[in-house]
Amino acid sequence: MKSSEKTFTAIVETAYRMFSEYGIAKTTYSMIAEEVGISKPSIYYYFKSKEELINYIFEEVCKAIEFSAFFTLKNFTKDNFKDELVAVGFRMIEEQAKDKHFNRVIQEYLLLASRNKKYIQRFEMVQQEFLVGFEDLLKRGSDLGVTSSVNVHAKAHMLAMILDNIGNFMLLDVKIDYKQVWIEAVATIIRDEV
Amino acid sequence: MKSSEKTFTAIVETAYRMFSEYGIAKTTYSMIAEEVGISKPSIYYYFKSKEELINYIFEEVCKAIEFSAFFTLKNFTKDNFKDELVAVGFRMIEEQAKDKHFNRVIQEYLLLASRNKKYIQRFEMVQQEFLVGFEDLLKRGSDLGVTSSVNVHAKAHMLAMILDNIGNFMLLDVKIDYKQVWIEAVATIIRDEV
DNA sequence: GTCTATAATCGGATAGAC
DNA sequence: GTCTATCCGATTATAGAC
Known part of the structure; x- marks a missing residue:
């Protein structure tokens, strides 16, 4: 697994957990970034908006x-x-x-x-x-x-x-x-x- | 009904509707104030924090x-x-x-x-x-x-x-x-x- | 890919006049 | 009771260096 894939996975899994713990609306890029151990703008490299991240996890959930x-x-x-x-x-x-x-x-x-x-x-x-x-x-x-x-x-x-x-x-x-x-x-x- | 009671009721009913339409987390005092037709700080006279407003409507819902x-x-x-x-x-x-x-x-x-x-x-x-x-x-x-x-x-x-x-x-x-x-x-x- | 710096905006909440 | 003015912190998002 490439380092970028690792970061991607970490972002998605952390976001999923935080969506559960705090709700989607109250989960922020800052919170995710801190938990993953990267800077906030780094997330924008993978998801160009919060909405895109929400969409991605939605699709994952639907499949499950x-x-x-x-x-x-x-x-x-x-x-x-x-x-x-x-x-x-x-x-x-x-x-x-x-x-x-x-x-x-x-x-x-x-x-x-x-x-x-x-x-x-x-x-x-x-x-x-x-x-x-x-x-x-x-x-x-x-x-x-x-x-x-x-x-x-x-x-x-x-x-x-x-x-x-x-x-x-x-x-x-x-x-x-x-x-x-x-x-x-x-x-x-x-x-x-x- | 006194004017203050009218305002109180308007705030509660507007908040209830907005909690439904936008979610509790995304409903703000500004939005409620605008809809009711009063200023934001006026709401603080009735509910000294957003949490207190959330609590009040929660109790109403539970009774129902x-x-x-x-x-x-x-x-x-x-x-x-x-x-x-x-x-x-x-x-x-x-x-x-x-x-x-x-x-x-x-x-x-x-x-x-x-x-x-x-x-x-x-x-x-x-x-x-x-x-x-x-x-x-x-x-x-x-x-x-x-x-x-x-x-x-x-x-x-x-x-x-x-x-x-x-x-x-x-x-x-x-x-x-x-x-x-x-x-x-x-x-x-x-x-x-x- | 990841960072620092920062813009633009909005949130909850308070002070104090009327 | 309701207002204006304002504070402070946080939010999404971008620019641009490395």
């Missing part, structure tokens, strides 16, 4: 939360459907719990997106992919005969909401057994197919 | 989102249990849809709270009240024989998460039939009690 980063439709079979669904949910919960900055940065960008056309479209893509992904998954489940075929749409959205909001609850460090909640949610999808 | 502001346990009977649960959820959804600034301001404060001991405790109170409230409600439901008595804890948390996250989805203007999702969620609680 895509539905396809977690779910692979064809991994779900008649025999493993429920277990697989539970397992993937667990993996997402663990991923979120592992990186303590993750949820906060997502929320920061969610707010930014809600105010800014530039971000909102990209975020809607991710969100939509998730809803459609869950819907396809439940359709497959109903084809396989392991889930009900009624209200697939609303059920898919319900699952998406629960998984999504686990991050929100984690923000406040709410003492909940998140995995148990997910098990319960999956069970409501499977259950009425006795 | 308390469980008891929506749910009254004794309104739930054997006959109306499901309908009442659906209806109260609808009322919350409508409340959120009505005030377009509400969700954003909540998310702003959620992030603030996640970084600040001062806010986090108050928010945890609200959150906890909601979780316990739903749990009590489901216990009552199971006493009345309309809901299952298994996994009441996780089910209550699931309901809380769904209702809570509807606001999050609204932020991105996700095209979902929120009421249908809530109906589905309530149904999963009732359903297995055939």
Whole structure:
């Protein structure tokens, strides 16, 4: 790794951490520079404005939360459907719990997106992919005969909401057994197919 | 209403709207003053620092989102249990849809709270009240024989998460039939009690 | 690539007149 | 209560040397 790449990475990682700790608006080039150990104007060599840095990290975050980063439709079979669904949910919960900055940065960008056309479209893509992904998954489940075929749409959205909001609850460090909640949610999808 | 009260109200309402539109960090006394039509230092007569203004609006927001502001346990009977649960959820959804600034301001404060001991405790109170409230409600439901008595804890948390996250989805203007999702969620609680 | 120096602007906050 | 004037520190960003 070239020295310039090292600096680039250091800037991005430090900015990400500070976006989480202090918020995007209150994170300044001075703070990042001091933490990285370079001068403030040096950052402008890599990102010609603060906005460009914000954009870059936004794209990184989006890639990390895509539905396809977690779910692979064809991994779900008649025999493993429920277990697989539970397992993937667990993996997402663990991923979120592992990186303590993750949820906060997502929320920061969610707010930014809600105010800014530039971000909102990209975020809607991710969100939509998730809803459609869950819907396809439940359709497959109903084809396989392991889930009900009624209200697939609303059920898919319900699952998406629960998984999504686990991050929100984690923000406040709410003492909940998140995995148990997910098990319960999956069970409501499977259950009425006795 | 005295003139001073009018100014006070104008400051608070303008700040609330601007916290939503631009974020708490990027809302300045200058912006508020200009919008209200007074000078910047005049605001200091009412709020001796920006932090004090932030605190005041935080308290207002907390009062508006308390469980008891929506749910009254004794309104739930054997006959109306499901309908009442659906209806109260609808009322919350409508409340959120009505005030377009509400969700954003909540998310702003959620992030603030996640970084600040001062806010986090108050928010945890609200959150906890909601979780316990739903749990009590489901216990009552199971006493009345309309809901299952298994996994009441996780089910209550699931309901809380769904209702809570509807606001999050609204932020991105996700095209979902929120009421249908809530109906589905309530149904999963009732359903297995055939 | 990284630095020093600096411009231009804006933030929160106070003093003190009316 | 509301104003004008003002302080001080911080912010984004650029110019230009090395």
